[in-house]
Amino acid sequence: MTVTAATSPTADAPFSTAPRRLPRRPLRVAILGATGAVGQELLQLLEERAFPVAELIPLASPRSAGQSVSWQGEPLAVRPVEPGCFDGLDLVLASAGGSVSQQWGPLAAASGAVVIDNSSAFRLDPGVPLVVPEVNPAAAFEHRGIIANPNCTTILLTLALAPLAARRPLRRVVVSTYQSASGAGARAMDELRQLSRTVLEGGTPESQVLPHSLAFNLFLHNSPLQASGYCEEELKMLNETRKIMDLPDLRLSATCVRVPVLRAHSEAVNIEFEEPFPVEEARALLAVAPGVELIEDHQANRFPMPTDVTGRDPVAVGRIRQDLSEPNALELWLCGDQIRKGAALNAVQIAELLIEPAPTAAGGVA
Amino acid sequence: MTVTAATSPTADAPFSTAPRRLPRRPLRVAILGATGAVGQELLQLLEERAFPVAELIPLASPRSAGQSVSWQGEPLAVRPVEPGCFDGLDLVLASAGGSVSQQWGPLAAASGAVVIDNSSAFRLDPGVPLVVPEVNPAAAFEHRGIIANPNCTTILLTLALAPLAARRPLRRVVVSTYQSASGAGARAMDELRQLSRTVLEGGTPESQVLPHSLAFNLFLHNSPLQASGYCEEELKMLNETRKIMDLPDLRLSATCVRVPVLRAHSEAVNIEFEEPFPVEEARALLAVAPGVELIEDHQANRFPMPTDVTGRDPVAVGRIRQDLSEPNALELWLCGDQIRKGAALNAVQIAELLIEPAPTAAGGVA
Numbered sequence: 001m002t003v004t005a006a007t008s009p010t011a012d013a014p015f016s017t018a019p020r021r022l023p024r025r026p027l028r029v030a031i032l033g034a035t036g037a038v039g040q041e042l043l044q045l046l047e048e049r050a051f052p053v054a055e056l057i058p059l060a061s062p063r064s065a066g067q068s069v070s071w072q073g074e075p076l077a078v079r080p081v082e083p084g085c086f087d088g089l090d091l092v093l094a095s096a097g098g099s100v101s102q103q104w105g106p107l108a109a110a111s112g113a114v115v116i117d118n119s120s121a122f123r124l125d126p127g128v129p130l131v132v133p134e135v136n137p138a139a140a141f142e143h144r145g146i147i148a149n150p151n152c153t154t155i156l157l158t159l160a161l162a163p164l165a166a167r168r169p170l171r172r173v174v175v176s177t178y179q180s181a182s183g184a185g186a187r188a189m190d191e192l193r194q195l196s197r198t199v200l201e202g203g204t205p206e207s208q209v210l211p212h213s214l215a216f217n218l219f220l221h222n223s224p225l226q227a228s229g230y231c232e233e234e235l236k237m238l239n240e241t242r243k244i245m246d247l248p249d250l251r252l253s254a255t256c257v258r259v260p261v262l263r264a265h266s267e268a269v270n271i272e273f274e275e276p277f278p279v280e281e282a283r284a285l286l287a288v289a290p291g292v293e294l295i296e297d298h299q300a301n302r303f304p305m306p307t308d309v310t311g312r313d314p315v316a317v318g319r320i321r322q323d324l325s326e327p328n329a330l331e332l333w334l335c336g337d338q339i340r341k342g343a344a345l346n347a348v349q350i351a352e353l354l355i356e357p358a359p360t361a362a363g364g365v366a
Numbered sequence: 367m368t369v370t371a372a373t374s375p376t377a378d379a380p381f382s383t384a385p386r387r388l389p390r391r392p393l394r395v396a397i398l399g400a401t402g403a404v405g406q407e408l409l410q411l412l413e414e415r416a417f418p419v420a421e422l423i424p425l426a427s428p429r430s431a432g433q434s435v436s437w438q439g440e441p442l443a444v445r446p447v448e449p450g451c452f453d454g455l456d457l458v459l460a461s462a463g464g465s466v467s468q469q470w471g472p473l474a475a476a477s478g479a480v481v482i483d484n485s486s487a488f489r490l491d492p493g494v495p496l497v498v499p500e501v502n503p504a505a506a507f508e509h510r511g512i513i514a515n516p517n518c519t520t521i522l523l524t525l526a527l528a529p530l531a532a533r534r535p536l537r538r539v540v541v542s543t544y545q546s547a548s549g550a551g552a553r554a555m556d557e558l559r560q561l562s563r564t565v566l567e568g569g570t571p572e573s574q575v576l577p578h579s580l581a582f583n584l585f586l587h588n589s590p591l592q593a594s595g596y597c598e599e600e601l602k603m604l605n606e607t608r609k610i611m612d613l614p615d616l617r618l619s620a621t622c623v624r625v626p627v628l629r630a631h632s633e634a635v636n637i638e639f640e641e642p643f644p645v646e647e648a649r650a651l652l653a654v655a656p657g658v659e660l661i662e663d664h665q666a667n668r669f670p671m672p673t674d675v676t677g678r679d680p681v682a683v684g685r686i687r688q689d690l691s692e693p694n695a696l697e698l699w700l701c702g703d704q705i706r707k708g709a710a711l712n713a714v715q716i717a718e719l720l721i722e723p724a725p726t727a728a729g730g731v732a
Contacts, residue, residue: 253692
């Protein structure tokens with residue numbers, strides 16, 4: 001049998017008739033891209049969060065064949081992604097890049113699994129929900145086989161924007177990012193460590209994974225430039241934020257920068273509203289916002305740092321202040337673990353959201 | 367004789383009646399803070415640029431006594447700053463911190479030297495010019511003994527803003543910085559190297575110079591917070607930019623961040639004008655602006671990086687683009703060597719500006 005890669009779908013052509021929710025029983029779960037930085041974190045999170053797993057199937061491209069991953073303390077052989085590998089699965093968590101998702105995501109959905117895809121392949125597809133569970137959970141239930149996990153910087157940003165936008169309408173957002181090596185994968189993290197050693201030993205660092213050495217250096221995000229002069233990463237922040245927050249005309253300008261940090265992203269965010277937004281009110285809203293942790297100690301001059309959130313779930317927000325240049329604007333700063341909330345955790349949270357609610361004592365659902 | 371520290375002057379009380387220009391002959395020059403990162407760079411720049419030096423006197427606080435610096439290939443013993451040490455000097459380049467400048471700067475000026483001060487002590491004093499030679503050279507000649515060298519991030523920013531503001535009025539600037547360890551001095555640079563080694567060896571980094579470890583980490587600038595929630599560094603950018611550009615009502619909001627880079631600062635700058643500013647026109651202006659180097663290779667996705675400017679004079683500017691969120695705004699990115707143009711070079715350029723012009727053949731001045 002010849003399997004043809006599915007083409008990009010449209011809103012009129014669902015990937016599958018898979019049920020909108022995941023059944024409330026141990027599930028057959030595959031991780032596509034299990035050997036990558038996000039794949040590894042997915043494995044760890046499924047364990048940590050006691051996600052109901054009946055069978056865990058690590059999948060990767062044939063070039064990762066022969067590798068194994070650790071699952072519940074035991075090594076588990078990685079299987080190649082191939083026709084038929086999705087049969088009988090309930091859930092596929094995909095994090096193996098856009099072209100792999102483009103090729104295999106629709107086939108996985110067609111086989112009856114719900115696919116939560118960490119790549120950018122389907123994020124702007126009108127037939128695919130783009131979900132941050134704390135921001136637009138209802139969208140998840142509109143899926144037709146595939147749900148897209150947003151870009152890491154976008155997830156972190158929307159967690160801080162949404163509670164504020166719910167109170168007063170946004171006018172314009174200007175954001176500068178400080179993005180860690182992990183956004184370019186485990187090999188980029190290794191390269192940062194290796195080239196930092198080279199510099200410390202007095203050598204000349206030469207990069208092979210990233211376009212330039214990141215050791216004691218930084219550079220503008222190297223995703224392809226568009227005619228506008230913005231790079232793809234910056235336009236993802238614009239377009240994905242618009243879709244997640246259901247604000248199709250939101251004005252947002254981003255500058256995305258790769259910095260020599262290992263695995264947490266930071267963002268300096270200038271938020272203009274349609275009217276003044278009292279700082280104390282913003283602080284109070286963010287202090288109780290889901291997924292957000294306020295780190296604001298003015299006395300100690302202590303605000304979020306990448307090391308505060310590395311390996312942790314919440315997005316840390318702080319230095320919320322009235323913009324001195326614009327009466328209707330606030331400035332704030334945030335940090336979040338790129339691999340965790342910026343990728344793997346958000347995907348697992350989407351899956352958790354889809355699990356059928358427990359029946360109540362009265363026989364209904366809670 | 368008891369020497370009393372001078373109090374902060376006012377516009378009505380000049381520090382000295384020192385001549386406005388430096389005589390055109392080899393000068394007696396002191397560097398106050400000669401053992402620091404900026405002091406070392408000042409020594410190197412005076413040599414490199416063949417500044418007319420008759421005698422070079424390295425000064426430092428008594429705790430640096432016994433140290434020596436290198437001058438024209440020879441070691442030169444550092445002298446303690448003390449009463450009488452400025453007698454007969456033409457020029458004092460001060461870079462030993464605000465309290466040292468506050469104490470000794472006015473005394474140096476009163477002894478007849480021109481003081482170019484790298485600290486923040488006198489920058490906002492209405493009787494002290496704050497000068498970036500490419501931006502407001504005329505202000506230098508209004509000095510009355512002391513000229514202030516601006517904050518590093520401000521110098522870099524004004525070099526990019528001034529050529530644009532000369533064409534169309536500015537409305538508002540939003541800037542996020544990526545500031546290197548060198549801004550906190552040579553000891554902070556050493557600490558970054560040391561703690562990076564610690565992290566690479568699997569240890570736990572503990573900072574002593576900076577408030578937190580900068581190794582593979584970053585944090586908001588730790589200068590004291592003001593009631594507004596902005597830190598002093600951010601307010602320096604606002605107030606000093608206003609003074610240098612003679613725009614007392616300029617709207618500017620800054621977020622200042624310390625990043626694990628050794629000695630070059632970067633800035634993401636969003637500039638709103640009173641009217642649309644065509645990108646090509648901005649690019650053409652910046653391509654010929656003094657002190658600016660354009661690094662814009664869209665084909666290769668290559669724009670300024672800290673390593674491009676380390677140890678070099680120009681501020682590198684690139685990724686100039688129309689802000690997608692605001693028709694009247696441009697986005698751009700810049701990098702500059704914090705120790706060089708951000709501090710030492712700018713001070714030496716101010717001194718060069720003050721040297722009397724050469725007489726012309728006709729007996730006048732050029």
